Amino acid sequence: MDQEQAKSFLKEIIQIKSVNPPGNETEVANKLKTLFDEHGIETELVEYDENRANLIAHLKGEEDGPVLGLTGHMDVVPTGENEWEHDPFGAEEEDGKIYGRGACDMKSGLVACALAMVALKEEGLPIKGEVTLLATVGEEAGAVGSRQLTERGYAESLDALIIAEPTQNKIKIAHKGALWPQIITYGKTAHGSMPDVGVNAIIHMNEIIHEILGEEFELKYEEDELLGSPTYSIDVIKGGSNTNIVPDQCFTNIDIRTVPSQDHKQIIEQIEQVIEKVKKKYPELKAEIRTLNDQSPVKTSSEDPFVKLVQNVVKADGSAELGGITAYSDGSQFIHAKKDFPIVVLGPGETSTAHQPDEYVEVDKYLDSINLYQEIAKKFLT
Structure with a gap:
């Protein structure tokens, strides 16, 4: 999938009105499922409620090995009462930015995770273990999807997790x-x-x-x-x-x-x-x-080997400094899995535009994140 296709697919996802409440995330899940089906990547829908389903995707390697988790939520907040200059669900591209509700928080990160898995499959490199995508419902209203998946044991196979919330592709190892x-x-x-x-x-x-x-x-x-x-x-x-x-x-x-x-x-x-x-x-x-x-607040040790691995990948193109964020994420639920694993928050988008009128993601950051997730997976699984 080339850059134009990557932009086009993100725009299609932004145009889906998965506003929470009520959510309607199943349409996003089905769109992602179709993409994975086309590339032979195994998927599973986990129903939460009517028109609301989590999506699990598995890119399995040729041998047993560690499991890298990628996660993002499919719901977005309402557009608000203030007027937008761009259509909230038009996914308009202008001056190197794609505008729309969820462009930053966090459909760009979610789609980047999915496209990184597709790129790995197309590249055909022999990997050990698995990349698992957990696309969740209801993060914006209590992280209900990640709670459901955690309670059902979907996180227990993970050995590391990347949460693709907006960080401008800077590494965050803690959140409130x-x-x-x-x-x-x-x-x-x-x-x-x-x-x-x-x-x-x-x-x-x-x-x-x-x-x-x-x-x-x-x-x-x-x-x-x-x-x-x-x-x-x-x-x-x-x-x-x-x-x-x-x-x-x-x-x-x-x-x-x-x-x-x-x-x-x-x-x-x-x-x-x-x-x-x-x-x-x-x-x-x-x-x-x-x-x-x-x-729950989340914090991973700066000395964790997975954090070091992510730093080595990120520093090739940007700052590998570690930080934290004030908002919570689905990690607040995934840390309650029976198995402990490191969690890193890393994704495109500027947090200050999230939940705001004319929310946007910079195209370059979005495309860079696809490469980052792909390279992290390679280093972790090969």
């Missing part, structure tokens, strides 16, 4: 985790003219938020040399039904990005302690915590 607690307070309705008869859930929530944002609340952690410190942000709050009704319910969602030294259960316990503190002031307070998202 995500913990999204939702706090709900329950009160009692009353007429707005008689607030003393009711129990105001918003007032109780205000006190809880005040404590969380106060100086006494402090997340327990050790700063990470690649990821720095954790962060938390109160990003959703909703309560009440009408101006003349004392609100009987209020909820807030918190986005906590964690580093490897932290324990998510301990963070929830800290929030529970805050609620108990507020109860001393408001004995009638009733509250609960629900966990909307729980993704």
Whole structure:
């Protein structure tokens, strides 16, 4: 497959509206499956839900050997309310860039993985072991596809994994985790003219938020040399039904990005302690915590042999410096496989354009990533 064909295939994938929600990733999976079928590469669809299926592809070598995993997600976030200059699903090419929702995050990385496997098959080199592609559903909403595949044992054969999230083809060996607690307070309705008869859930929530944002609340952690410190942000709050009704319910969602030294259960316990503190002031307070998202941080040792191998490949064309990223990935689920293996995040695309209007990928970076994955596979499996 030449460069024009590689660009054309990526454009076809970008044009598929696999927006999550609802996902509709099966159309992407089938498009990839057709490509693999044409080149004699074994595939398997793993259904998650209606119109949602993960795709597994196996490029098997002539002998037993290690298994290199490549992974990317097929869903994309909504286009948003802000106007785009380019059609979000037009896959327009201009000034060395391909525009479209998912062009950066992360259909370019996913397609590059697939085309690297096709290139290896066409080249016909004898490899030992296998290259396995795990194309997942639902990464943008809880990494549900990678969780399903991990629970079903699809990651247990892997000896190393490359996650093709956008890094401008720079090597990242760590990323933060995500913990999204939702706090709900329950009160009692009353007429707005008689607030003393009711129990105001918003007032109780205000006190809880005040404590969380106060100086006494402090997340327990050790700063990470690649990821720095954790962060938390109160990003959703909703309560009440009408101006003349004392609100009987209020909820807030918190986005906590964690580093490897932290324990998510301990963070929830800290929030529970805050609620108990507020109860001393408001004995009638009733509250609960629900966990909307729980993704583990990921970190691979810089001394891991696979990391060294990737560095040797990348430094031929660019910087082999190691780093970390603040977002989570499907790696948050794959690390829970029964077998340990190194994870490297490496892919085309500039993270700052992800989830933005006029998202794009630089064509050169996309084409370079195909070669990078191919060369890494060669060194790992030959």
